[in-house]
Amino acid sequence: MSLKEYKNILSKINFKNSFKPTETSRVMYSSIIKELLNSDNLKKKKILDLGCGCGILTILLNQKFPNNTFYASDLDEGALLDSKENFDNFNLNINIYKSNIFDEWLKRKEKFDLIINDISGVSSYLTEETDWFNNSIPSEDKDGFELLKRFLNDSKNHLNSNGVIFFPILSVSNHKKALDYANKIFNIKLIGKSFWPAPINLQNKFDYLSKLRKDNIIDFEEKFGSIFFWTSVYMANQK
Numbered sequence: 001m002s003l004k005e006y007k008n009i010l011s012k013i014n015f016k017n018s019f020k021p022t023e024t025s026r027v028m029y030s031s032i033i034k035e036l037l038n039s040d041n042l043k044k045k046k047i048l049d050l051g052c053g054c055g056i057l058t059i060l061l062n063q064k065f066p067n068n069t070f071y072a073s074d075l076d077e078g079a080l081l082d083s084k085e086n087f088d089n090f091n092l093n094i095n096i097y098k099s100n101i102f103d104e105w106l107k108r109k110e111k112f113d114l115i116i117n118d119i120s121g122v123s124s125y126l127t128e129e130t131d132w133f134n135n136s137i138p139s140e141d142k143d144g145f146e147l148l149k150r151f152l153n154d155s156k157n158h159l160n161s162n163g164v165i166f167f168p169i170l171s172v173s174n175h176k177k178a179l180d181y182a183n184k185i186f187n188i189k190l191i192g193k194s195f196w197p198a199p200i201n202l203q204n205k206f207d208y209l210s211k212l213r214k215d216n217i218i219d220f221e222e223k224f225g226s227i228f229f230w231t232s233v234y235m236a237n238q239k
């Protein structure tokens with residue numbers, strides 16, 4: 001899907017009460033779709049969109065692979081409200097529930113063939129400095145890694161055999177720690193990476209960010225005189 005097509009779908013999606021899709025949403029979709037198009041014809045699979053926000057990833061994936069069963073969940077009421085409205089507008093029948101990570105899926109004893117996790121953490125040192133990362137982005141710990149760690153631990157119990165997970169790691173968290181941890185449990189493959197500019201009120205905090213980078217809490221690159229963070233997207237299966 002071209003950027004134009006992506007933007008066209010985005011323009012038809014309501015995110016009044018939920019997280020506004022970002023460059024991370026776009027690179028997740030484009031890298032996941034590339035992998036799935038390479039695999040055998042994807043059908044009759046159970047696909048979970050964890051931390052679905054306004055439902056954009058489910059809507060995009062459903063357009064490409066309609067002959068599958070889609071599930072979505074989010075902890076945030078606004079996300080549930082918006083995604084239900086968006087699914088209706090796109091005539092999609094999606095199994096959607098409120099859930100703190102896997103809690104609801106555990107109660108329902110559900111397992112999936114593909115799990116797309118978009119609950120990406122941000123270091124609390126950054127969220128304290130800017131309101132750009134709104135409340136939809138988890139920011140409980142200084143490494144911004146605790147929720148991803150829970151996802152990685154619990155996803156094993158929700159995967160069918162040969163199941164696959166997709167998840168992003170952002171440089172606004174301790175990406176080295178996250179990667180080391182993921183590598184211990186899963187066979188992981190980097191499938192996409194994209195740089196995005198730091199929010200305006202962090203651009204002039206170079207010394208503060210450099211100190212965090214030195215302490216391995218976050219990472220960034222300087223390009224064209226500006227600070228850029230990045231999102232890496234991984235695909236993984238069980239060892």
Ligand SMILES: C[S@@+](CC[C@H](N)C(=O)[O-])C[C@H]1O[C@@H](n2cnc3c(N)ncnc32)[C@H](O)[C@@H]1O
Pocket residue numbers: 018019020021022024025050051052053054055056057073074075076079099100101118119120136137138147
């Ligand atoms: C980065 S947003 C991504 C939303 C959507 N996938 C997109 O691309 O626009 C992360 C989502 O995770 C949800 N979230 C945060 N903490 C969560 C948790 N503990 N359990 C479930 N969802 C959570 C947020 O409400 C938010 O909608």
